[in-house]
Amino acid sequence: MELHKFGIRFRISNAPAKTLQEFIPVFHGWIQRQALPGHLLVDVHDYSHVPNGPGILLVAHEANLNIGEPERSLVYIRKQPATLTETLQAARAAAKLLTDEQGVKFATEQFEIFVNDRLVSDGVAGLIAEATAGQVTHQSGDARERLTFVVKSPL
Amino acid sequence: MTWKEKLGTQVPAELGKEIDIYEMQIELRKLGKIDEKLFAETRLRRGAYGQRYDNAQRFDGFQTQHLKYPTSLTKGPDTAWDAPGMQRIKIPFGGVTPEQLEVLADIAEEYADNILHVTTRQDFQLHFVHIEDTPDIMRRLAAVGITTRESCGNSVRNITACPIAGVCRTEAFDVTPYAKALAYFLLGHPDTQDFGRKFKIAFSGCECEACGLVYMHDMGALAQVKDGRRGFKLFVGGGLGAVPYQAKVFADFVPVEELFPVTQAMARVFARLGEKQNRARARIKFLIDKLGVPEFQRLVAEERKILPVDSRWTSYLAEAAAFQETPVKPGGQLTGSQPSDFEAWLETNVYRQRQAGYATVTISCPLGDITATQSRQLADLARKFCGGNVRTTVEQNFVFRWVSETDLPELYRGLQAIGLHEYGAGTILDLTACPGTDTCKLGIAASRGLARELRTRLAGKFFTLDAAVKGLRIKMSGCFNSCGQHHIADIGFYGNSRTIGNRKVPHFQVLLGGQWHNNAGSYGLAIGSVPAKNVPAVVDRITERFVRDRQGNETFQTFIARIGKAESRKLIEDLMNVPAYEQAPEFYRDWGDPREFAMGDIGMGECAGAVVSALQFELGAAERLNFEAQLAHEAGDFAKADELAYGSMLQAARGLVHEQWLDVPTDPATVVAEFKTRFAALFQPALATYLFRRHENAPGTSTGESAHRLIEEAQLFIEGAHTCGDKLLQQKTAALKK
Numbered sequence: 001m002e003l004h005k006f007g008i009r010f011r012i013s014n015a016p017a018k019t020l021q022e023f024i025p026v027f028h029g030w031i032q033r034q035a036l037p038g039h040l041l042v043d044v045h046d047y048s049h050v051p052n053g054p055g056i057l058l059v060a061h062e063a064n065l066n067i068g069e070p071e072r073s074l075v076y077i078r079k080q081p082a083t084l085t086e087t088l089q090a091a092r093a094a095a096k097l098l099t100d101e102q103g104v105k106f107a108t109e110q111f112e113i114f115v116n117d118r119l120v121s122d123g124v125a126g127l128i129a130e131a132t133a134g135q136v137t138h139q140s141g142d143a144r145e146r147l148t149f150v151v152k153s154p155l
Numbered sequence: 156m157t158w159k160e161k162l163g164t165q166v167p168a169e170l171g172k173e174i175d176i177y178e179m180q181i182e183l184r185k186l187g188k189i190d191e192k193l194f195a196e197t198r199l200r201r202g203a204y205g206q207r208y209d210n211a212q213r214f215d216g217f218q219t220q221h222l223k224y225p226t227s228l229t230k231g232p233d234t235a236w237d238a239p240g241m242q243r244i245k246i247p248f249g250g251v252t253p254e255q256l257e258v259l260a261d262i263a264e265e266y267a268d269n270i271l272h273v274t275t276r277q278d279f280q281l282h283f284v285h286i287e288d289t290p291d292i293m294r295r296l297a298a299v300g301i302t303t304r305e306s307c308g309n310s311v312r313n314i315t316a317c318p319i320a321g322v323c324r325t326e327a328f329d330v331t332p333y334a335k336a337l338a339y340f341l342l343g344h345p346d347t348q349d350f351g352r353k354f355k356i357a358f359s360g361c362e363c364e365a366c367g368l369v370y371m372h373d374m375g376a377l378a379q380v381k382d383g384r385r386g387f388k389l390f391v392g393g394g395l396g397a398v399p400y401q402a403k404v405f406a407d408f409v410p411v412e413e414l415f416p417v418t419q420a421m422a423r424v425f426a427r428l429g430e431k432q433n434r435a436r437a438r439i440k441f442l443i444d445k446l447g448v449p450e451f452q453r454l455v456a457e458e459r460k461i462l463p464v465d466s467r468w469t470s471y472l473a474e475a476a477a478f479q480e481t482p483v484k485p486g487g488q489l490t491g492s493q494p495s496d497f498e499a500w501l502e503t504n505v506y507r508q509r510q511a512g513y514a515t516v517t518i519s520c521p522l523g524d525i526t527a528t529q530s531r532q533l534a535d536l537a538r539k540f541c542g543g544n545v546r547t548t549v550e551q552n553f554v555f556r557w558v559s560e561t562d563l564p565e566l567y568r569g570l571q572a573i574g575l576h577e578y579g580a581g582t583i584l585d586l587t588a589c590p591g592t593d594t595c596k597l598g599i600a601a602s603r604g605l606a607r608e609l610r611t612r613l614a615g616k617f618f619t620l621d622a623a624v625k626g627l628r629i630k631m632s633g634c635f636n637s638c639g640q641h642h643i644a645d646i647g648f649y650g651n652s653r654t655i656g657n658r659k660v661p662h663f664q665v666l667l668g669g670q671w672h673n674n675a676g677s678y679g680l681a682i683g684s685v686p687a688k689n690v691p692a693v694v695d696r697i698t699e700r701f702v703r704d705r706q707g708n709e710t711f712q713t714f715i716a717r718i719g720k721a722e723s724r725k726l727i728e729d730l731m732n733v734p735a736y737e738q739a740p741e742f743y744r745d746w747g748d749p750r751e752f753a754m755g756d757i758g759m760g761e762c763a764g765a766v767v768s769a770l771q772f773e774l775g776a777a778e779r780l781n782f783e784a785q786l787a788h789e790a791g792d793f794a795k796a797d798e799l800a801y802g803s804m805l806q807a808a809r810g811l812v813h814e815q816w817l818d819v820p821t822d823p824a825t826v827v828a829e830f831k832t833r834f835a836a837l838f839q840p841a842l843a844t845y846l847f848r849r850h851e852n853a854p855g856t857s858t859g860e861s862a863h864r865l866i867e868e869a870q871l872f873i874e875g876a877h878t879c880g881d882k883l884l885q886q887k888t889a890a891l892k893k
Contacts, residue, residue, distance in 0.1 A: 005265070021747075024747070024748070024749060025749045025750075028215065028216055028749070028750055031213065031215050031220070032215045032216060032217060032220075040222060040223065040224065040225075042208050042213060042222060042238070042239070043206075043207075043208055043213070043283075045268065045282070045283075045593060045594075046593075046603075046604070046607070046747050047268075047270060047524065048607075049521040049522055049524070049607050049610070050270065050521060050524045050525070050526060051526075051529075051573075051574030051575075052526060052528070052529075052574060053269070053270065053524070053526045054268055054269050054270065054526070057268055057283075059239060059268070059283050061224060061225065061237055061238075061239070064268055064283065066268075066269075079239075079285060080285075116264065116265050117265060118261060118265065119156055119157070119158065119161065142531070144257060144260075144261075144531050145528070145531075146264065
């Protein structure tokens with residue numbers, strides 16, 4: 001069981017402002033400047049041709065970030081060990097960069113956290129509530145999908 | 156809990172042990188106890204492959220950045236340990252079940268980038284995978300009957316087969332069970348472990364259709380029935396790559412009973428005589444070219460005579476003859492109301508099976524990609540409509556077989572709901588592209604970027620295209636190595652670059668007139684290189700001319716042959732020019748990449764891996780056993796430590812004997828006796844004594860001290876085996892020079 005394998009999804013509220021492919025040079029710029037502290041940014045990958053797919057993917061050694069569909073979102077998925085608090089901080093830092101540099105706006109009242117590890121299930125809601133100080137609700141759906149929680153808490 | 160604990164006995168014992176060993180090899184590499192070159196070939200043979208940036212360099216559009224990965228270790232020659240890499244997953248003949256699709260979806264989500272990529276060899280690939288995660292990926296796959304073993308490296312790669320085998324209207328018989336059985340017979344077989352390069356095999360049911368593309372394979376097997384007996388026409392020495400070769404007929408008819416031993420004999424001849432030093436000439440096509448088919452046939456026949464009989468050669472045959480898939484529903488007829496766009500999909504994506512009332516449906520995947528969620532949804536549809544009879548195709552799609560024709564509209568609606576309902580399978584819309592510069596170290600131009608662009612443009616005008624143009628195939632590779640199979644397309648492209656002024660411009664070489672049909676019956680010819688940004692115009696120009704000047708029902712190949720190479724080149728000549736940077740800077744960028752084009756992060760390909768001899772593998776295994784002995788000693792299990800240390804010496808000794816006797820057995824008495832006879836003069840006597848002493852005097856009780864001493868001695872024995880191996884190599888080289 002590896003408790004660092006969390007993903008965070010922040011919904012973008014002004015989605016039509018850019019096409020997915022317009023984020024490619026944005027992420028290239030991040031790599032050029034190594035703009036995300038604590039991350040070794042490595043590569044950009046275009047999945048815009050895949051319906052409801054990862055869209056535009058930014059690969060870091062520590063995490064994968066992508067801006068995808070269907071509901072345009074920024075998704076941060078941790079790949080290397082970190083606490084949930086650190087993961088949240090990193091995801092928020094990426095969202096802030098997008099807001100500051102590109103004017104991307106995010107839905108501020110709630111976001112999603114999912115567990116990217118099917119070995120983990122017990123005690124996760126409590127852990128998330130503790131790290132976010134928010135109201136945590138389990139999102140039900142296809143049991144084969146990852147365990148996902150909606151967190152009502154400001155970004 | 157770990158995946159190893161959770162899955163327990165769901166992972167077959169033998170496979171589980173192999174994965175445990177691989178996991179230990181990763182640990183040993185981290186400790187610096189395995190040579191980099193050896194580890195690289197080890198992980199490649201498990202399908203773990205480097206990606207473009209893991210030489211720790213990334214050209215960022217302005218300069219080459221030296222990426223500072225957290226550790227300075229490497230996981231193979233010039234491959235940064237920490238860089239996320241690719242995991243290839245072998246799917247023999249493309250056969251995949253709903254349960255497997257679900258597990259593939261889970262691992263794509265948890266360890267990769269949420270995408271399952273179907274390759275041009277019916278494999279799957281996951282990208283951006285961390286090597287520490289690969290053992291768990293392998294365990295989870297093994298629990299549902301999938302192995303990644305020998306997906307890469309100098310080994311027998313995934314065995315491909317026609318995706319409509321068994322339901323085809325023109326086949327001699329269903330090749331599926333033979334392809335499957337041969338895949339598992341050769342997997343890990345001792346005779347396939349010492350190749351200088353990869354070996355690709357394909358099966359096809361009929362000669363005139365595209366099917367398995369047997370002419371472009373190292374070995375192709377084409378189903379034949381002679382006097383009521385099943386067999387295969389065997390081909391050898393085909394291959395694409397920089398210089399493509401058409402396979403030659405090895406035998407007009409090999410009965411099914413002889414398929415395995417003949418293949419095994421071929422493998423032995425290839426391992427023995429194939430090039431090992433110069434990997435550019437190490438494929439079997441070069442050996443066949445050098446020896447000629449008659450001499451190769453003679454050598455294989457000689458080898459066949461001395462092969463020890465193996466019951467597996469024929470034990471599967473009764474089951475193979477009786478092999479039959481089970482549909483989930485009775486066959487039916489297409490009736491009732493149909494969804495909009497259904498007609499177009501029906502025309503291009505549905506194949507009427509030879510079994511009345513059933514159809515095979517092709518599910519088009521854009522650039523071979525589907526998401527994890529789509530994979531689960533596809534599994535649900537498969538259970539409902541085709542009873543799990545799913546296959547991947549070399550055109551990077553899926554097929555559902557045994558769909559009742561009555562269900563076609565409902566299946567279409569189901570696919571529509573998950574975004575996999577695109578029409579155009581097997582048409583000009585169904586583009587094939589290798590990964591190119593997106594992830595491949597060898598890529599020069601963005602083949603996927605180009606495919607994405609062409610697909611968008613062609614989809615916009617598909618219904619206005621002439622029927623003859625709709626039926627053309629376009630395939631592209633990021634470099635000349637032909638992973639996108641550009642040689643067998645009507646219109647093929649491969650990436651290269653040209654220098655204009657002081658700048659590099661991405662280009663694609665244009666090839667016309669290749670033949671997908673007739674099992675990749677002929678290869679296209681290059682007519683000139685055009686800047687990447689002009690490729691869409693090239694496609695328009697060529698297809699328009701084809702429609703205008705086509706004579707009767709002339710095929711594209713005949714048309715190109717008729718107008719000739721010079722005229723074909725004239726067609727595109729003006730499009731070969733590159734405008735000055737100041738006039739058109741977009742020409743200096745590749746498709747899908749807004750940065751200025753450069754080749755600053757191109758690297759060495761891992762396709763072949765480094766050539767690591769069978770002896771090196773044996774000695775690597777001996778070292779691992781000795782390390783396990785140390786672990787047992789540390790845990791206080793001295794008897795086990797003693798046994799493992801002794802085993803490590805036997806393994807090393809057997810490796811040496813194997814160099815001279817391919818069929819050396821594993822029993823200790825024979826190994827020691829043969830080692831003594833063959834290597835008394837070459838092996839340092841004091842070190843050899845360690846093995847002889849332990850072999851003759853097994854301790855009644857092992858103490859910490861005695862076990863420790865044996866571990867030390869075993870390590871020295873293994874060192875001695877390395878030295879002896881070097882001497883053997885020198886002797887071989889000297890003999891060759893004479």
